[in-house]
Amino acid sequence: MLFSWDYLLNGFVTAFSLQNLLWAFIGCMIGTLIGVLPGIGPSSGIAILLPLTAVLPPTSAIIMMAAIYYGAMYGGSTTAILVNIPGEASSVPTAMDGYEMAKQGRAGPALGIAAISSFVAGTLGIVGLTFFAPALANFALAFGPPEYFSLMFMGLTLIISLSGRALLKGIVSMAIGLLASLIGQNPLTGAARLTFGSVELMAGINFISVIIGLFAIAEIMVDVEEEVKAINMTEVRDVFPTWADIKQCVGAMLRSTGIGFFMGLLPGCAPSVTTFVAYDVEKRLSKHPERFGKGAIEGVAAPEGANNATSSAGFVPLFSFGLPTAPSMAVLLGGLMMYGLQPGPMLFKENPHFVWAVIASMYIGNVMCLVLNLPLVGMWARIAVIPFPVLGPIIVVCSLIGTYSIRFLAFDVWVAIIFGVIGYFMRKLGYPIAPMVLATVLAQMLETSLQQSLLISQGSPLVFITRPISAVFIGLAILSLVRGVWKQMKSHAPEIAEEDES
Amino acid sequence: MWHEGRCLVVGAFSTSLEDSLKTQRSGDITGGCFLVFLGLVTLFAASKITGGLEERLPPRTLPYAVGVIILICGALLAIRSWRFHGIDPVIKWPDRRGTIRVLITLASLGVYLALMDPLGLPLSTFLYVSFTVWYLGKYRLWYPLLIGVLSGGISYLVFIYLLELSFPVGPFLTR
Numbered sequence: 304m305l306f307s308w309d310y311l312l313n314g315f316v317t318a319f320s321l322q323n324l325l326w327a328f329i330g331c332m333i334g335t336l337i338g339v340l341p342g343i344g345p346s347s348g349i350a351i352l353l354p355l356t357a358v359l360p361p362t363s364a365i366i367m368m369a370a371i372y373y374g375a376m377y378g379g380s381t382t383a384i385l386v387n388i389p390g391e392a393s394s395v396p397t398a399m400d401g402y403e404m405a406k407q408g409r410a411g412p413a414l415g416i417a418a419i420s421s422f423v424a425g426t427l428g429i430v431g432l433t434f435f436a437p438a439l440a441n442f443a444l445a446f447g448p449p450e451y452f453s454l455m456f457m458g459l460t461l462i463i464s465l466s467g468r469a470l471l472k473g474i475v476s477m478a479i480g481l482l483a484s485l486i487g488q489n490p491l492t493g494a495a496r497l498t499f500g501s502v503e504l505m506a507g508i509n510f511i512s513v514i515i516g517l518f519a520i521a522e523i524m525v526d527v528e529e530e531v532k533a534i535n536m537t538e539v540r541d542v543f544p545t546w547a548d549i550k551q552c553v554g555a556m557l558r559s560t561g562i563g564f565f566m567g568l569l570p571g572c573a574p575s576v577t578t579f580v581a582y583d584v585e586k587r588l589s590k591h592p593e594r595f596g597k598g599a600i601e602g603v604a605a606p607e608g609a610n611n612a613t614s615s616a617g618f619v620p621l622f623s624f625g626l627p628t629a630p631s632m633a634v635l636l637g638g639l640m641m642y643g644l645q646p647g648p649m650l651f652k653e654n655p656h657f658v659w660a661v662i663a664s665m666y667i668g669n670v671m672c673l674v675l676n677l678p679l680v681g682m683w684a685r686i687a688v689i690p691f692p693v694l695g696p697i698i699v700v701c702s703l704i705g706t707y708s709i710r711f712l713a714f715d716v717w718v719a720i721i722f723g724v725i726g727y728f729m730r731k732l733g734y735p736i737a738p739m740v741l742a743t744v745l746a747q748m749l750e751t752s753l754q755q756s757l758l759i760s761q762g763s764p765l766v767f768i769t770r771p772i773s774a775v776f777i778g779l780a781i782l783s784l785v786r787g788v789w790k791q792m793k794s795h796a797p798e799i800a801e802e803d804e805s
Numbered sequence: 806m807w808h809e810g811r812c813l814v815v816g817a818f819s820t821s822l823e824d825s826l827k828t829q830r831s832g833d834i835t836g837g838c839f840l841v842f843l844g845l846v847t848l849f850a851a852s853k854i855t856g857g858l859e860e861r862l863p864p865r866t867l868p869y870a871v872g873v874i875i876l877i878c879g880a881l882l883a884i885r886s887w888r889f890h891g892i893d894p895v896i897k898w899p900d901r902r903g904t905i906r907v908l909i910t911l912a913s914l915g916v917y918l919a920l921m922d923p924l925g926l927p928l929s930t931f932l933y934v935s936f937t938v939w940y941l942g943k944y945r946l947w948y949p950l951l952i953g954v955l956s957g958g959i960s961y962l963v964f965i966y967l968l969e970l971s972f973p974v975g976p977f978l979t980r
Contacts, residue, residue: 352968471882475840478874482847485868494864497850520914527910527941528903692942693952696934699914700956704926704964704972711971716918720911727907731896732832750867757861 311433314659318667323366326359327664330367331671334374338390339382340701345375345391345631353638361642362657366664368638372631373425373614373665376574377672380417380607385410385686388519388698392510392575393610395740396582398518400595400602407598412544414680416552416600417607419544422673424560424608428615429665431564446569448755449766453776454569455749458576460780461583462738463787470791472734480742483508483722490747491754503714510743512706512718517736519702520723523695525730533688543680544600552604555585563609567616573629574610575744579737581609615665622646622658830893833886840879847872906941913937925975926965931957 317323337348349368356364379390384401397417404413446454459477466473486497487507498504544552559581566572566580585605586595595602613629620626625646627633639646644654651658686694706719729736760766767773825835851868899907917933924932935953938944961978964970 471878471885475875475878475882478871478878481867482871482875485871489864492864494854496854496864496868497847499850524907524910528899528907530903530906690942692938692944695941696937696952697956699937700930700934700960703914703918704960707921707972708964708970713918713921720914720918724911731898732826732836733829734836750862754862762861 310655310659311663313656314661314663315666317362317656317660318366318664323363323660323664324667326363326367327370327668328671330370331374331377331668331675334371334376335378335381335672335675337371338375338378338380338394340390340705345372348375349631349634349638353634353641356638361644362660364642365635365638365644365657365661366668368635369618369661369665370668370671372635373611373668374672375631376425376607376610376614377418377421377676379610380421380603381414382698384413384417384603386694386698387522388702389514392514392740392744393573393578393606393613395514395518395575395737396578396606397603399582399737400597400599403596403598404600404603409598411680412548412600413603415544415677416548416604418673418676418680419549420552420556420559420604420608421611421676422669423556424563425611425615425669425672426666427557427560428564428567428612429662429669432615432618432665433662445772447770448752448759449770449773450776451569451752452749452756453767453773453780454572455745455752457776457780457783458580458745459742459749460783460787461579461741462735463783466735466738466787468791469733469735470787473738476729476734476736477738477742479725480513480739481746483513483739484510484743484746485750490751503712506710506712506714508718508743509709509715510740511709512715513722513743514740515702515706516719516722516724517726517729517739519698520719521726521730521736523699524723524727526691526695531691533691533694543677548600552601555601555604556608558584558588559605559608560612563612564616566609567613567628568619569628572613573631573744574613577609577613578606579741581605611669618662618665622650826896826898828893828895830886830889832896834883837879837881837883837886840875840882842879844872844874844876844879847875909940910937913940922973923975924973925978926972927957927961927978928975930960 318327333348333352334345337345348371352371353368356367359367375391376393379394380397380401381390383389383394383398384405387398387402389395389398401413401417404410462473462477463470466476482497484507486504488494488505489496495505562581562584563574563577566577567574582595582602582605585601586592589595589599589601591599617628617632620628621632621636623646625636627636636646644650644657703716703719706716707713709715726736729739756766757764767777826832847868851865851872854865854868898904913933913936917929920929920932931953933953934956935949938952939946939949942949960972964972965974965978
């Protein structure tokens with residue numbers, strides 16, 4: 304990828320055309336809305352809108368689709384913070400502290416810091432994309448299946464942090480998430496597993512259905528049981544974060560940018576993974592980790608920064624090698640090919656104006672998303688005081704439509720309802736939900752990379768230790784696990800998830 | 806007499822179920838026992854997986870591993886909770902009224918989904934939203950009907966008319 308100030312400046316000239324500004328703005332708005340709606344993620348949104356962009360010139364179409372992608376990262380935090388229903392998997396960590404802040408009357412600062420952190424991380428990520436893409440792309444190439452498995456395995460040890468005092472229950476939650484992901488066909492051999500002869504189960508259980516069930520349906524059930532008048536009755540005290548809030552989050556924003564960006568370079572490391580890692584790192588580095596899960600503002604800034612940095616980083620392998628790092632990127636790749644543009648090294652040689660126009664538009668799009676989201680914080684914050692008998696059914700309808708639109712199977716919606724019941728009982732009995740979400744997100748990548756690693760090494764598990772990067776990840780994972788188990792064994796308190804202690 | 810006997814059995818069952826989930830400790834013991842059962846079912850189901858046994862990682866390996874983890878963790882949870890004798894918080898289960906509300910909400914979700922195919926997305930959405938808003942809010946009928954009409958209308962306009970997605974339209978509307 305050849306960088307040139309001329310190319311970048313020409314890119315800005317193209318991106319600043321009225322037409323492209325308009326499409327970037329529309330993309331940001333649609334993306335934000337898609338992020339807000341539970342169940343409809345950026346990959347579904349881009350796939351749904353792809354045919355509509357056929358009438359546009361290629362540059363405008365890709366600018367709009369890219370804007371939808373990172374716009375969705377902004378929007379996903381809104382429902383996570385206001386009503387504890389994450390718009391997508393990457394917003395689950397945001398809900399853990401964001402909703403607690405909303406319950407304390409600080410929905411405005413939570414939404415504000417989410418927008419600011421997203422802007423800072425997104426912009427720094429695009430700077431990384433602009434200037435350091437060649438070296439960063441080579442870094443991604445050093446990762447093979449053993450490194451991916453070790454990284455995913457290390458990701459699973461995040462359950463230690465996510466489980467709080469309920470480690471056994473956290474492991475159970477993770478195991479049930481893995482179990483749900485194993486239902487269906489084995490990804491490499493195609494063998495049917497745990498399907499009990501059912502044709503529907505052969506299609507497998509989609510993780511979006513699980514997330515919608517565990518969060519949206521279960522949350523509605525709890526609110527119905529308690530006959531709440533509104534999801535969040537607490538008066539909105541502040542509309543914007545204070546300078547002290549922003550100063551408190553500077554470290555979190557920068558660290559999460561680094562984590563989100565470097566992990567986002569790796570195929571398979573979608574925002575849904577990097578947000579958990581960034582949240583965990585912030586909690587471990589905090590002088591007061593006990594605040595996390597109870598309304599720590601850094602707990603909102605970190606995942607929101609990570610998911611936007613990851614979305615920027617995903618363009619590095621996409622443009623450099625034609626490698627999509629996430630499902631949304633795969634759809635974008637389809638969009639590029641639809642316009643006759645083949646991603647890879649030749650794209651920069653043959654179509655430099657297109658590439659740099661898209662990169663320039665991402666700078667502009669980030670500013671647009673901040674401008675769209677920050678002033679509307681007060682309005683968004685008041686959504687939670689809409690009477691629950693009206694808001695609840697609407698949330699359910701949006702969630703079920705989103706779930707149905709994944710594969711247009713009623714089965715996915717039934718799965719969401721079943722996991723809603725499971726999520727309800729998990730909340731009552733003190734089981735943490737986040738480990739189950741993390742496991743369903745990581746499961747397929749974990750198994751595929753494990754199988755590929757054993758194929759490469761001809762069955763020898765030593766491959767995970769003999770390769771240096773993999774060995775480091777495995778070592779960190781084991782240390783984390785041992786430390787967590789030791790702390791748990793010393794504690795004699797009952798196992799209750801921290802999210803249920805209030 | 807048979808009816809009275811049945812009521813006794815149901816009453817005893819529901820009482821014992823209620824007691825087994827009343828506090829955190831009893832809930833954990835019950836949960837642990839259920840997880841042991843789930844682990845055993847998983848191991849049994851995994852043993853039925855055929856094919857791919859010559860692979861480096863046969864398809865049944867991970868289900869076995871997950872089954873073992875669930876079984877062991879369930880057993881540890883049950884034993885640890887049984888031995889625990891500290892402060893035992895009470896679980897906040899819903900009262901009878903709350904339970905009925907939750908069950909009716911779930912049932913209405915199921916009916917919504919079942920009606921989506923024959924009646925179409927817009928009409929089933931209208932019926933579901935109207936009923937649920939009325940039931941949860943106890944509003945006068947015109948208000949839930951208005952919200953229902955708006956919800957059904959917007960769902961048709963956005964998802965079927967504008968985006969042309971493959972949602973069922975129903976017998977009364979066209980794409």
